[in-house]
Amino acid sequence: MITMATDGYDAVLLDIEGTTTPISFVHDELFPYVARSVAEFLEARWGEPEVQAHVRAIAEQANKDVAAGIADAVAVDLAADSAEEARRKVLANIEWQMKADRKIGALKDLQGYMWKFGFEGGELRGAMYPDAVAAMKRWAGAGRKVYIYSSGSVEAQKLIFGYTTHGSLLGLISGYYDTKVGAKIDASSYAAIAADIGLAPGRVLFVSDNVNEIRAADEAGMQTVVSVRPGNTPIGECAFRQSSDFMDIPL
Ligand SMILES: [Mg+2]
Incomplete structure:
Protein backbone atom coordinates (compact mmCIF):
# COMPACT_ATOMS: atom_id res chain seq x y z
CA MET A 1 0.00 0.00 0.00
CA ILE A 2 1.27 3.42 -0.92
CA THR A 3 0.64 6.26 1.46
CA MET A 4 0.22 9.62 -0.20
CA ALA A 5 1.70 12.51 1.66
CA THR A 6 -0.78 14.97 0.25
CA ASP A 7 -4.48 15.71 0.12
CA GLY A 8 -5.08 13.89 -3.15
CA TYR A 9 -4.92 15.05 -6.73
CA ASP A 10 -7.26 16.14 -9.52
CA ALA A 11 -5.50 14.63 -12.53
CA VAL A 12 -3.26 11.69 -13.35
CA LEU A 13 -0.56 11.92 -16.02
CA LEU A 14 0.53 8.52 -17.31
CA ASP A 15 3.59 7.39 -19.22
CA ILE A 16 2.96 4.41 -21.55
CA GLU A 17 5.96 2.08 -21.97
CA GLY A 18 6.88 0.50 -18.66
CA THR A 19 3.79 2.05 -17.05
CA THR A 20 0.44 1.19 -18.67
CA THR A 21 2.09 -1.10 -21.21
CA PRO A 22 5.01 -3.56 -21.14
CA ILE A 23 8.27 -1.80 -21.95
CA SER A 24 8.91 -4.40 -24.66
CA PHE A 25 5.70 -3.61 -26.57
CA VAL A 26 7.23 -1.37 -29.24
CA GLY A 121 -7.07 -3.73 -39.36
CA GLY A 122 -7.03 -5.65 -36.08
CA GLU A 123 -3.52 -7.07 -36.43
CA LEU A 124 -2.14 -4.85 -33.63
CA ARG A 125 -3.55 -4.35 -30.14
CA GLY A 126 -2.24 -1.95 -27.49
CA ALA A 127 -0.95 -4.18 -24.67
CA MET A 128 -2.22 -2.97 -21.29
CA TYR A 129 -1.51 -4.08 -17.74
CA PRO A 130 -4.94 -5.06 -16.33
CA ASP A 131 -4.41 -3.03 -13.14
CA ALA A 132 -3.57 0.05 -15.26
CA VAL A 133 -6.87 -0.33 -17.11
CA ALA A 134 -8.77 -0.87 -13.84
CA ALA A 135 -7.07 2.15 -12.27
CA MET A 136 -7.83 4.35 -15.29
CA LYS A 137 -11.49 3.38 -14.99
CA ARG A 138 -11.41 4.03 -11.26
CA TRP A 139 -9.75 7.43 -11.69
CA ALA A 140 -12.12 8.52 -14.44
CA GLY A 141 -15.11 7.25 -12.44
CA ALA A 142 -13.98 9.23 -9.39
CA GLY A 143 -13.61 12.44 -11.38
CA ARG A 144 -9.81 12.37 -11.70
CA LYS A 145 -8.91 13.36 -15.24
CA VAL A 146 -6.47 11.01 -16.96
CA TYR A 147 -3.81 12.33 -19.35
CA ILE A 148 -1.05 10.61 -21.29
CA TYR A 149 2.54 11.83 -21.75
CA SER A 150 4.76 9.69 -23.96
CA SER A 151 7.68 10.14 -26.31
CA GLY A 152 5.60 8.39 -28.97
CA SER A 153 3.54 10.80 -31.08
CA VAL A 154 0.02 11.76 -30.00
CA GLU A 155 -1.27 9.94 -33.11
CA ALA A 156 0.48 6.73 -32.01
CA GLN A 157 -0.80 7.15 -28.42
CA LYS A 158 -4.38 7.37 -29.69
CA LEU A 159 -3.90 4.17 -31.69
CA ILE A 160 -2.47 2.29 -28.69
CA PHE A 161 -5.33 3.36 -26.40
CA GLY A 162 -7.96 3.22 -29.13
CA TYR A 163 -7.30 -0.44 -29.94
CA THR A 164 -6.16 -2.16 -26.75
CA THR A 165 -6.34 -5.71 -25.47
CA HIS A 166 -9.15 -4.29 -23.29
CA GLY A 167 -11.05 -2.49 -26.06
CA SER A 168 -10.96 1.27 -26.64
CA LEU A 169 -9.88 3.33 -23.63
CA LEU A 170 -10.11 6.69 -25.40
CA GLY A 171 -13.26 7.57 -23.43
CA LEU A 172 -11.24 7.50 -20.19
CA ILE A 173 -8.54 9.92 -21.39
CA SER A 174 -8.88 13.70 -21.33
CA GLY A 175 -5.74 14.62 -23.28
CA TYR A 176 -2.45 13.52 -24.78
CA TYR A 177 1.06 15.01 -24.73
CA ASP A 178 4.17 14.04 -26.64
CA THR A 179 7.63 15.60 -26.81
CA LYS A 180 6.24 18.60 -28.72
CA VAL A 181 5.56 19.97 -25.20
CA GLY A 182 9.21 19.32 -24.28
CA ALA A 183 11.55 16.47 -23.31
CA LYS A 184 10.33 14.05 -20.67
CA ILE A 185 13.35 14.67 -18.47
CA ASP A 186 12.84 18.46 -18.36
CA ALA A 187 10.92 19.95 -15.43
CA SER A 188 9.63 22.72 -17.72
CA SER A 189 7.66 20.10 -19.73
CA TYR A 190 5.67 19.13 -16.64
CA ALA A 191 5.05 22.77 -15.75
CA ALA A 192 3.77 23.33 -19.31
CA ILE A 193 1.47 20.29 -19.12
CA ALA A 194 0.02 21.37 -15.77
CA ALA A 195 -0.59 24.85 -17.17
CA ASP A 196 -2.26 23.38 -20.24
CA ILE A 197 -4.47 21.13 -18.11
CA GLY A 198 -5.29 24.18 -16.00
CA LEU A 199 -4.12 22.80 -12.65
CA ALA A 200 -1.37 23.63 -10.20
CA PRO A 201 1.41 21.02 -10.69
CA GLY A 202 0.81 19.84 -7.11
CA ARG A 203 -2.69 18.67 -8.10
CA VAL A 204 -1.32 16.32 -10.78
CA LEU A 205 0.00 12.80 -10.12
CA PHE A 206 2.59 11.60 -12.64
CA VAL A 207 3.28 7.87 -13.04
CA SER A 208 6.31 6.59 -14.99
CA ASP A 209 8.92 3.83 -14.89
CA ASN A 210 11.71 6.29 -15.63
CA VAL A 211 13.27 7.86 -12.53
CA ASN A 212 14.71 10.77 -14.51
CA GLU A 213 11.19 11.63 -15.70
CA ILE A 214 9.88 11.23 -12.15
CA ARG A 215 12.59 13.55 -10.87
CA ALA A 216 11.71 16.20 -13.49
CA ALA A 217 7.99 16.01 -12.62
CA ASP A 218 8.84 16.21 -8.93
CA GLU A 219 11.02 19.24 -9.58
CA ALA A 220 8.06 20.89 -11.34
CA GLY A 221 5.98 20.23 -8.21
CA MET A 222 3.91 17.26 -9.36
CA GLN A 223 3.14 14.29 -7.15
CA THR A 224 4.77 11.13 -8.45
CA VAL A 225 4.67 7.34 -8.35
CA VAL A 226 7.33 5.15 -9.98
CA SER A 227 5.85 2.28 -12.00
CA VAL A 228 7.48 -1.05 -11.20
CA ARG A 229 6.83 -3.65 -13.92
CA PRO A 230 8.48 -6.85 -15.17
CA GLY A 231 11.28 -5.94 -17.58
CA ASN A 232 11.62 -2.34 -16.38
CA THR A 233 15.05 -1.07 -15.41
CA PRO A 234 15.29 -1.85 -11.68
CA ILE A 235 15.30 1.36 -9.69
CA GLY A 236 16.28 -0.01 -6.29
CA GLU A 237 16.07 2.34 -3.34
CA CYS A 238 14.82 5.78 -4.24
CA ALA A 239 13.08 8.65 -2.55
CA PHE A 240 9.93 8.29 -4.64
CA ARG A 241 6.84 6.18 -4.06
CA GLN A 242 6.66 3.03 -6.17
CA SER A 243 3.79 0.85 -7.39
CA SER A 244 3.47 -2.46 -9.20
CA ASP A 245 -0.33 -2.43 -8.94
CA PHE A 246 -2.00 0.90 -9.68
CA MET A 247 -5.16 -0.11 -7.83
CA ASP A 248 -3.02 0.37 -4.70
CA ILE A 249 -2.54 4.07 -5.47
CA PRO A 250 -4.95 5.96 -3.20
CA LEU A 251 -7.43 8.29 -4.85
MG1 LIG B 1 8.22 4.65 -19.77
Missing part, protein backbone atom coordinates in the same frame (compact mmCIF):
# COMPACT_ATOMS: atom_id res chain seq x y z
CA HIS A 27 10.12 -3.73 -29.89
CA ASP A 28 8.16 -6.97 -29.57
CA GLU A 29 5.01 -5.98 -31.43
CA LEU A 30 5.10 -2.66 -33.27
CA PHE A 31 8.49 -2.93 -34.98
CA PRO A 32 8.03 -6.60 -36.00
CA TYR A 33 4.65 -5.69 -37.53
CA VAL A 34 6.38 -3.21 -39.84
CA ALA A 35 9.25 -5.61 -40.56
CA ARG A 36 6.93 -8.42 -41.65
CA SER A 37 4.44 -6.32 -43.61
CA VAL A 38 6.41 -3.48 -45.21
CA ALA A 39 7.19 -5.29 -48.50
CA GLU A 40 3.56 -6.18 -49.10
CA PHE A 41 2.45 -2.74 -47.88
CA LEU A 42 4.65 -0.91 -50.39
CA GLU A 43 3.57 -3.17 -53.22
CA ALA A 44 -0.14 -2.78 -52.45
CA ARG A 45 -0.11 0.97 -51.75
CA TRP A 46 2.82 2.30 -53.79
CA GLY A 47 0.65 4.61 -55.89
CA GLU A 48 -1.12 6.27 -52.96
CA PRO A 49 -0.11 9.93 -52.50
CA GLU A 50 0.52 9.52 -48.74
CA VAL A 51 2.73 6.49 -49.36
CA GLN A 52 4.59 8.36 -52.09
CA ALA A 53 5.29 11.18 -49.63
CA HIS A 54 6.90 8.64 -47.29
CA VAL A 55 8.79 7.11 -50.23
CA ARG A 56 10.21 10.51 -51.16
CA ALA A 57 11.37 11.08 -47.57
CA ILE A 58 13.00 7.63 -47.39
CA ALA A 59 14.71 8.19 -50.77
CA GLU A 60 15.98 11.60 -49.75
CA GLN A 61 17.43 10.16 -46.54
CA ALA A 62 18.96 7.23 -48.46
CA ASN A 63 20.70 9.56 -50.90
CA LYS A 64 22.07 11.62 -47.99
CA ASP A 65 23.28 8.38 -46.37
CA VAL A 66 25.00 7.29 -49.59
CA ALA A 67 26.69 10.69 -49.83
CA ALA A 68 27.80 10.31 -46.21
CA GLY A 69 29.38 6.94 -47.05
CA ILE A 70 27.00 4.72 -45.05
CA ALA A 71 27.73 1.24 -46.41
CA ASP A 72 24.21 -0.25 -46.31
CA ALA A 73 22.47 2.75 -47.86
CA VAL A 74 21.14 2.31 -51.42
CA ALA A 75 20.79 5.36 -53.67
CA VAL A 76 17.29 5.94 -55.09
CA ASP A 77 16.51 8.03 -58.16
CA LEU A 78 12.74 8.41 -58.17
CA ALA A 79 12.82 10.25 -61.50
CA ALA A 80 14.88 7.64 -63.34
CA ASP A 81 14.23 4.31 -61.58
CA SER A 82 11.28 2.19 -62.66
CA ALA A 83 8.58 1.87 -60.00
CA GLU A 84 9.67 -1.68 -59.28
CA GLU A 85 13.32 -0.71 -59.03
CA ALA A 86 12.53 2.24 -56.77
CA ARG A 87 10.36 0.04 -54.56
CA ARG A 88 13.10 -2.58 -54.23
CA LYS A 89 15.66 0.09 -53.27
CA VAL A 90 13.32 1.85 -50.84
CA LEU A 91 12.59 -1.50 -49.21
CA ALA A 92 16.32 -2.27 -48.92
CA ASN A 93 16.84 1.06 -47.14
CA ILE A 94 13.94 0.45 -44.78
CA GLU A 95 15.18 -3.05 -43.99
CA TRP A 96 18.75 -2.12 -43.08
CA GLN A 97 17.57 0.83 -41.01
CA MET A 98 15.11 -1.32 -39.09
CA LYS A 99 17.76 -3.98 -38.45
CA ALA A 100 20.01 -1.22 -37.12
CA ASP A 101 17.07 0.10 -35.03
CA ARG A 102 17.68 3.50 -36.53
CA LYS A 103 15.67 6.39 -35.05
CA ILE A 104 15.43 8.75 -37.96
CA GLY A 105 12.55 10.93 -39.11
CA ALA A 106 11.72 9.33 -42.46
CA LEU A 107 11.70 5.81 -41.03
CA LYS A 108 9.80 6.77 -37.86
CA ASP A 109 7.14 8.55 -39.91
CA LEU A 110 6.62 5.53 -42.14
CA GLN A 111 6.46 3.17 -39.14
CA GLY A 112 3.83 5.39 -37.50
CA TYR A 113 1.87 5.53 -40.74
CA MET A 114 1.91 1.74 -41.07
CA TRP A 115 0.90 1.14 -37.43
CA LYS A 116 -2.38 2.90 -38.15
CA PHE A 117 -3.25 0.18 -40.67
CA GLY A 118 -2.13 -2.53 -38.22
CA PHE A 119 -4.32 -1.23 -35.39
CA GLU A 120 -7.30 -0.37 -37.57
Whole structure:
Protein backbone atom coordinates (compact mmCIF):
# COMPACT_ATOMS: atom_id res chain seq x y z
CA MET A 1 0.00 0.00 0.00
CA ILE A 2 1.27 3.42 -0.92
CA THR A 3 0.64 6.26 1.46
CA MET A 4 0.22 9.62 -0.20
CA ALA A 5 1.70 12.51 1.66
CA THR A 6 -0.78 14.97 0.25
CA ASP A 7 -4.48 15.71 0.12
CA GLY A 8 -5.08 13.89 -3.15
CA TYR A 9 -4.92 15.05 -6.73
CA ASP A 10 -7.26 16.14 -9.52
CA ALA A 11 -5.50 14.63 -12.53
CA VAL A 12 -3.26 11.69 -13.35
CA LEU A 13 -0.56 11.92 -16.02
CA LEU A 14 0.53 8.52 -17.31
CA ASP A 15 3.59 7.39 -19.22
CA ILE A 16 2.96 4.41 -21.55
CA GLU A 17 5.96 2.08 -21.97
CA GLY A 18 6.88 0.50 -18.66
CA THR A 19 3.79 2.05 -17.05
CA THR A 20 0.44 1.19 -18.67
CA THR A 21 2.09 -1.10 -21.21
CA PRO A 22 5.01 -3.56 -21.14
CA ILE A 23 8.27 -1.80 -21.95
CA SER A 24 8.91 -4.40 -24.66
CA PHE A 25 5.70 -3.61 -26.57
CA VAL A 26 7.23 -1.37 -29.24
CA HIS A 27 10.12 -3.73 -29.89
CA ASP A 28 8.16 -6.97 -29.57
CA GLU A 29 5.01 -5.98 -31.43
CA LEU A 30 5.10 -2.66 -33.27
CA PHE A 31 8.49 -2.93 -34.98
CA PRO A 32 8.03 -6.60 -36.00
CA TYR A 33 4.65 -5.69 -37.53
CA VAL A 34 6.38 -3.21 -39.84
CA ALA A 35 9.25 -5.61 -40.56
CA ARG A 36 6.93 -8.42 -41.65
CA SER A 37 4.44 -6.32 -43.61
CA VAL A 38 6.41 -3.48 -45.21
CA ALA A 39 7.19 -5.29 -48.50
CA GLU A 40 3.56 -6.18 -49.10
CA PHE A 41 2.45 -2.74 -47.88
CA LEU A 42 4.65 -0.91 -50.39
CA GLU A 43 3.57 -3.17 -53.22
CA ALA A 44 -0.14 -2.78 -52.45
CA ARG A 45 -0.11 0.97 -51.75
CA TRP A 46 2.82 2.30 -53.79
CA GLY A 47 0.65 4.61 -55.89
CA GLU A 48 -1.12 6.27 -52.96
CA PRO A 49 -0.11 9.93 -52.50
CA GLU A 50 0.52 9.52 -48.74
CA VAL A 51 2.73 6.49 -49.36
CA GLN A 52 4.59 8.36 -52.09
CA ALA A 53 5.29 11.18 -49.63
CA HIS A 54 6.90 8.64 -47.29
CA VAL A 55 8.79 7.11 -50.23
CA ARG A 56 10.21 10.51 -51.16
CA ALA A 57 11.37 11.08 -47.57
CA ILE A 58 13.00 7.63 -47.39
CA ALA A 59 14.71 8.19 -50.77
CA GLU A 60 15.98 11.60 -49.75
CA GLN A 61 17.43 10.16 -46.54
CA ALA A 62 18.96 7.23 -48.46
CA ASN A 63 20.70 9.56 -50.90
CA LYS A 64 22.07 11.62 -47.99
CA ASP A 65 23.28 8.38 -46.37
CA VAL A 66 25.00 7.29 -49.59
CA ALA A 67 26.69 10.69 -49.83
CA ALA A 68 27.80 10.31 -46.21
CA GLY A 69 29.38 6.94 -47.05
CA ILE A 70 27.00 4.72 -45.05
CA ALA A 71 27.73 1.24 -46.41
CA ASP A 72 24.21 -0.25 -46.31
CA ALA A 73 22.47 2.75 -47.86
CA VAL A 74 21.14 2.31 -51.42
CA ALA A 75 20.79 5.36 -53.67
CA VAL A 76 17.29 5.94 -55.09
CA ASP A 77 16.51 8.03 -58.16
CA LEU A 78 12.74 8.41 -58.17
CA ALA A 79 12.82 10.25 -61.50
CA ALA A 80 14.88 7.64 -63.34
CA ASP A 81 14.23 4.31 -61.58
CA SER A 82 11.28 2.19 -62.66
CA ALA A 83 8.58 1.87 -60.00
CA GLU A 84 9.67 -1.68 -59.28
CA GLU A 85 13.32 -0.71 -59.03
CA ALA A 86 12.53 2.24 -56.77
CA ARG A 87 10.36 0.04 -54.56
CA ARG A 88 13.10 -2.58 -54.23
CA LYS A 89 15.66 0.09 -53.27
CA VAL A 90 13.32 1.85 -50.84
CA LEU A 91 12.59 -1.50 -49.21
CA ALA A 92 16.32 -2.27 -48.92
CA ASN A 93 16.84 1.06 -47.14
CA ILE A 94 13.94 0.45 -44.78
CA GLU A 95 15.18 -3.05 -43.99
CA TRP A 96 18.75 -2.12 -43.08
CA GLN A 97 17.57 0.83 -41.01
CA MET A 98 15.11 -1.32 -39.09
CA LYS A 99 17.76 -3.98 -38.45
CA ALA A 100 20.01 -1.22 -37.12
CA ASP A 101 17.07 0.10 -35.03
CA ARG A 102 17.68 3.50 -36.53
CA LYS A 103 15.67 6.39 -35.05
CA ILE A 104 15.43 8.75 -37.96
CA GLY A 105 12.55 10.93 -39.11
CA ALA A 106 11.72 9.33 -42.46
CA LEU A 107 11.70 5.81 -41.03
CA LYS A 108 9.80 6.77 -37.86
CA ASP A 109 7.14 8.55 -39.91
CA LEU A 110 6.62 5.53 -42.14
CA GLN A 111 6.46 3.17 -39.14
CA GLY A 112 3.83 5.39 -37.50
CA TYR A 113 1.87 5.53 -40.74
CA MET A 114 1.91 1.74 -41.07
CA TRP A 115 0.90 1.14 -37.43
CA LYS A 116 -2.38 2.90 -38.15
CA PHE A 117 -3.25 0.18 -40.67
CA GLY A 118 -2.13 -2.53 -38.22
CA PHE A 119 -4.32 -1.23 -35.39
CA GLU A 120 -7.30 -0.37 -37.57
CA GLY A 121 -7.07 -3.73 -39.36
CA GLY A 122 -7.03 -5.65 -36.08
CA GLU A 123 -3.52 -7.07 -36.43
CA LEU A 124 -2.14 -4.85 -33.63
CA ARG A 125 -3.55 -4.35 -30.14
CA GLY A 126 -2.24 -1.95 -27.49
CA ALA A 127 -0.95 -4.18 -24.67
CA MET A 128 -2.22 -2.97 -21.29
CA TYR A 129 -1.51 -4.08 -17.74
CA PRO A 130 -4.94 -5.06 -16.33
CA ASP A 131 -4.41 -3.03 -13.14
CA ALA A 132 -3.57 0.05 -15.26
CA VAL A 133 -6.87 -0.33 -17.11
CA ALA A 134 -8.77 -0.87 -13.84
CA ALA A 135 -7.07 2.15 -12.27
CA MET A 136 -7.83 4.35 -15.29
CA LYS A 137 -11.49 3.38 -14.99
CA ARG A 138 -11.41 4.03 -11.26
CA TRP A 139 -9.75 7.43 -11.69
CA ALA A 140 -12.12 8.52 -14.44
CA GLY A 141 -15.11 7.25 -12.44
CA ALA A 142 -13.98 9.23 -9.39
CA GLY A 143 -13.61 12.44 -11.38
CA ARG A 144 -9.81 12.37 -11.70
CA LYS A 145 -8.91 13.36 -15.24
CA VAL A 146 -6.47 11.01 -16.96
CA TYR A 147 -3.81 12.33 -19.35
CA ILE A 148 -1.05 10.61 -21.29
CA TYR A 149 2.54 11.83 -21.75
CA SER A 150 4.76 9.69 -23.96
CA SER A 151 7.68 10.14 -26.31
CA GLY A 152 5.60 8.39 -28.97
CA SER A 153 3.54 10.80 -31.08
CA VAL A 154 0.02 11.76 -30.00
CA GLU A 155 -1.27 9.94 -33.11
CA ALA A 156 0.48 6.73 -32.01
CA GLN A 157 -0.80 7.15 -28.42
CA LYS A 158 -4.38 7.37 -29.69
CA LEU A 159 -3.90 4.17 -31.69
CA ILE A 160 -2.47 2.29 -28.69
CA PHE A 161 -5.33 3.36 -26.40
CA GLY A 162 -7.96 3.22 -29.13
CA TYR A 163 -7.30 -0.44 -29.94
CA THR A 164 -6.16 -2.16 -26.75
CA THR A 165 -6.34 -5.71 -25.47
CA HIS A 166 -9.15 -4.29 -23.29
CA GLY A 167 -11.05 -2.49 -26.06
CA SER A 168 -10.96 1.27 -26.64
CA LEU A 169 -9.88 3.33 -23.63
CA LEU A 170 -10.11 6.69 -25.40
CA GLY A 171 -13.26 7.57 -23.43
CA LEU A 172 -11.24 7.50 -20.19
CA ILE A 173 -8.54 9.92 -21.39
CA SER A 174 -8.88 13.70 -21.33
CA GLY A 175 -5.74 14.62 -23.28
CA TYR A 176 -2.45 13.52 -24.78
CA TYR A 177 1.06 15.01 -24.73
CA ASP A 178 4.17 14.04 -26.64
CA THR A 179 7.63 15.60 -26.81
CA LYS A 180 6.24 18.60 -28.72
CA VAL A 181 5.56 19.97 -25.20
CA GLY A 182 9.21 19.32 -24.28
CA ALA A 183 11.55 16.47 -23.31
CA LYS A 184 10.33 14.05 -20.67
CA ILE A 185 13.35 14.67 -18.47
CA ASP A 186 12.84 18.46 -18.36
CA ALA A 187 10.92 19.95 -15.43
CA SER A 188 9.63 22.72 -17.72
CA SER A 189 7.66 20.10 -19.73
CA TYR A 190 5.67 19.13 -16.64
CA ALA A 191 5.05 22.77 -15.75
CA ALA A 192 3.77 23.33 -19.31
CA ILE A 193 1.47 20.29 -19.12
CA ALA A 194 0.02 21.37 -15.77
CA ALA A 195 -0.59 24.85 -17.17
CA ASP A 196 -2.26 23.38 -20.24
CA ILE A 197 -4.47 21.13 -18.11
CA GLY A 198 -5.29 24.18 -16.00
CA LEU A 199 -4.12 22.80 -12.65
CA ALA A 200 -1.37 23.63 -10.20
CA PRO A 201 1.41 21.02 -10.69
CA GLY A 202 0.81 19.84 -7.11
CA ARG A 203 -2.69 18.67 -8.10
CA VAL A 204 -1.32 16.32 -10.78
CA LEU A 205 0.00 12.80 -10.12
CA PHE A 206 2.59 11.60 -12.64
CA VAL A 207 3.28 7.87 -13.04
CA SER A 208 6.31 6.59 -14.99
CA ASP A 209 8.92 3.83 -14.89
CA ASN A 210 11.71 6.29 -15.63
CA VAL A 211 13.27 7.86 -12.53
CA ASN A 212 14.71 10.77 -14.51
CA GLU A 213 11.19 11.63 -15.70
CA ILE A 214 9.88 11.23 -12.15
CA ARG A 215 12.59 13.55 -10.87
CA ALA A 216 11.71 16.20 -13.49
CA ALA A 217 7.99 16.01 -12.62
CA ASP A 218 8.84 16.21 -8.93
CA GLU A 219 11.02 19.24 -9.58
CA ALA A 220 8.06 20.89 -11.34
CA GLY A 221 5.98 20.23 -8.21
CA MET A 222 3.91 17.26 -9.36
CA GLN A 223 3.14 14.29 -7.15
CA THR A 224 4.77 11.13 -8.45
CA VAL A 225 4.67 7.34 -8.35
CA VAL A 226 7.33 5.15 -9.98
CA SER A 227 5.85 2.28 -12.00
CA VAL A 228 7.48 -1.05 -11.20
CA ARG A 229 6.83 -3.65 -13.92
CA PRO A 230 8.48 -6.85 -15.17
CA GLY A 231 11.28 -5.94 -17.58
CA ASN A 232 11.62 -2.34 -16.38
CA THR A 233 15.05 -1.07 -15.41
CA PRO A 234 15.29 -1.85 -11.68
CA ILE A 235 15.30 1.36 -9.69
CA GLY A 236 16.28 -0.01 -6.29
CA GLU A 237 16.07 2.34 -3.34
CA CYS A 238 14.82 5.78 -4.24
CA ALA A 239 13.08 8.65 -2.55
CA PHE A 240 9.93 8.29 -4.64
CA ARG A 241 6.84 6.18 -4.06
CA GLN A 242 6.66 3.03 -6.17
CA SER A 243 3.79 0.85 -7.39
CA SER A 244 3.47 -2.46 -9.20
CA ASP A 245 -0.33 -2.43 -8.94
CA PHE A 246 -2.00 0.90 -9.68
CA MET A 247 -5.16 -0.11 -7.83
CA ASP A 248 -3.02 0.37 -4.70
CA ILE A 249 -2.54 4.07 -5.47
CA PRO A 250 -4.95 5.96 -3.20
CA LEU A 251 -7.43 8.29 -4.85
MG1 LIG B 1 8.22 4.65 -19.77
